[in-house]
Amino acid sequence: MSLLTGKIVCVTGSSRGIGRACAIECAKHGATGLVLHYFGDDVTEGEIRSLKAEIEGAYTYAKVATVPGDIADPATAVKAIAVGVESFGRIDVLVSNAGICPFADFLTMPHATWERTRQVNLDGTFYVTQAVANQMKTQVPQGGAIIGISSISALVGGGTQCHYTPTKAGILSLMQSCAIALGKYNIRANAVLPGTIATDINKEDLADEKKKDGMIQRTCLRRLGGESISVSQSISSQTSSLAPDDIAGPVVFLASDLAKYVTGASLLVDGGLFVNLQ
Known part of the structure; x- marks a missing residue:
């Protein structure tokens, strides 16, 4: 089932992890144009080239x-929105x-750590949203879907995340307020709250096998997000090793017309980590 047939999708931070998986899943579900933002250093430059080649090779449309x-x-x-409009004429979906x-x-x-984390996570989400x-308001037909990638950390604390958790709570709040501000323009805004997902952002933290096992045991499904990936759910085995498609699926749902009456919502995608207090 192609849920995003003909849609133009912009994904920020798309070179790896959740962003990469979202780009692949959107293409898989019929998106005909993808605007893929990446940081731009030597590492992400190579990653984005490989992602572009994989997507355009596997999905010729x-x-x-x-x-x-x-x-x-x-x-x-x-610039990201301008490139999208210049290349494809409009933007239907943003995955921030x-x-x-x-x-x-x-x-x-x-203090520089606090400043940089806030600038990237919260300020960056505000700017691109x-x-x-503004583009979705003026384009014809008017409207679109905005998905902010928040975190379970918007709801709970972390002893070494005092700078990170407030930014993710801010993204959740931003999506709620944007749902109110933008609904009259047929723009939906929702937040996805991933639990612990095996990506580069936390690979050093999860290198502690005792801590990792504790996190796994706390989930109801007894696995971390992104650790059980079937070949059919990714383009290549190289991508699938770290492809957190557990998040990409819910993102596609919120971007699609299946969620056409869903706005201001927060979707917790954590394998049951949050509810498992016992």
């Missing part, structure tokens, strides 16, 4: 436009995913 830049810079958001989580002790945390909303 899908075309990819790429946009490098620091999402904490408002100009990057403006770019984010960082440099684990740090609260009492000794440099505002830019795409």
